[in-house]
Amino acid sequence: MNAYQLKEEIISYSKEIGIDKIGFASASMFDELKNRLLAQQELGYASGFEEPDIEKRVDPTLVVPKARSIISIALAYPSKLKDAPKSTKEDRRGIFCRASWGQDYHTVLRDRLQKLETFIKEKVPAAILQSMVDTGELSDRAVAERAGIGWSGKNCAIITPEFGSYVYLGEMITDIPFPPDKPIEDGCGTCNKCVDACPTGALVTGGQLNSQRCIAFLTQTKGFLAEEFRSKLGNRLYGCDTCQTVCPENKGKDFHFHPEMEPDPELAKPKLKPLLTMSNREFKEKFGHVSGSWRGKKPIQRNAIIALAHFKDQTAVPDLIELIKNDVRPVIRGTAAWALGKIGNKEALDTLMNLREKEKDQEVIEEMSKGIEMLQEI
Known part of the structure; x- marks a missing residue:
């Protein structure tokens, strides 16, 4: 043949x-x-x-x-x-891309x-x-x-x-020498909507991405998220679709050809607070089959804390205090301390002041200090 x-x-x-x-x-x-x-x-x-x-x-x-x-x-x-x-005031939700x-x-x-x-x-x-x-x-x-x-x-x-x-x-x-197909002509023209809409300026220019600033990349990192990006994260738990959703070529495009690609709405837009204390096993059972789980639960939990701060969710204050007191991971404790500063109330300030005295990790202490500073300005 x-x-x-x-x-x-x-x-x-x-x-x-x-x-x-x-x-x-x-x-x-x-x-x-x-x-x-x-x-x-x-x-x-x-x-x-x-x-x-x-x-x-x-x-x-x-x-x-x-x-x-x-x-x-x-x-x-x-x-x-x-x-x-x-998303409701009592039950704020995050989003997976x-x-x-x-x-x-x-x-x-x-x-x-x-x-x-x-x-x-x-x-x-x-x-x-x-x-x-x-x-x-x-x-x-x-x-x-x-x-x-x-x-x-x-x-x-x-x-x-x-x-x-x-x-x-x-x-x-x-190794089969198939006759090649022809490339398609570029259709972007003068449109620059994606570059203009990128929340962090990661699209340096059309066709050039600085991955280190891209929210899709940042949501997958495991350490502390640089402060300049926290306000840009919104309620994103994994990935970012902004440069796709603003694209005129995507207008009205929505295809449901493959049953295995159909999203479970509760997984695509999960409640934030339950994510904070999810065990490894629970996370794997619930999210293990989706691509956004590949880095494990820690980045998702860190992003969930930042999302609660974005919503200024007062109902999350007790949950955040529990994390600062009991979570063994500095990134989670520190991010929770910063989020408390964003959400802010008298109880949060007193708690942070007390817990900072006992904290041993320097990065966590710095995040606690940021939180205290924000709360003292209220």
Whole structure:
């Protein structure tokens, strides 16, 4: 079977197994990407979650020595939460970004890629195939762009004409020389809405992201969150969708093609206070199947404390005091002390003054002092 015919059969089969878009690209070097990655590294803009070896990110033959082609796939995910629970004064809620709704997308995409591999192997038993999703060596976006899935938007997301940027990406490197598809023309034009709307200025310019300032990255860090970002976090527990929600290409785009991607409203917008004292086991049982759980409960709990401060939730004062008294983790104790300062009442001031005398951790003492200072100004 020739590569043209096989390509048509793969496209046809991909529709049967719930792949919303598929494209084929050559496995040649990603020279332009290399220059961009080197610039990102020099500027200190990388997140640190990426494959550290830039050569592997830009040269598919370092991953699969006989690589000739890369198959790129995209699956559309929902952008609207049906029956979203309302946040109330007694029960404030946080929010997980859309990419953490439903089952972990890594699992969903790997399932589709695995089926695709099996199909190709039946046709070409000797074929070399290597699939990856997000955590692989290659840049999913660079592959998708070359394969004509969409263009690389100013918000650093792949924007497809059909589904906007609400797509998950995955790819498969192979030694089969498929005829490549043509890239799509950039459609952002003069629009700069995502750059203007970015809460922290992480989008330095269209197409260039300083990951160190990106809320999506910051929500996944485990240490103290720098104070300049706390007020920007709002009630976000994991991720940030601002640069997607303001994008005109995403207007009215909401697809519910895949049952496993359907969000549980109580997990997508959970109550904040119950998160504060959740055990590891409870967290794993409740959130373990969503992508936003990959860093464990600590960042989520820290973000929940910041969200309570954002809401100035007076009902959370006893919960925060309990954390400062009993939680063994300095980041949680310190963030709770800062949040008390934001929410503020007489009881909080007295408690912080007393607890600061007993605190041993210097960073926690500093956060307590910030809280006391805020409360003394009331």
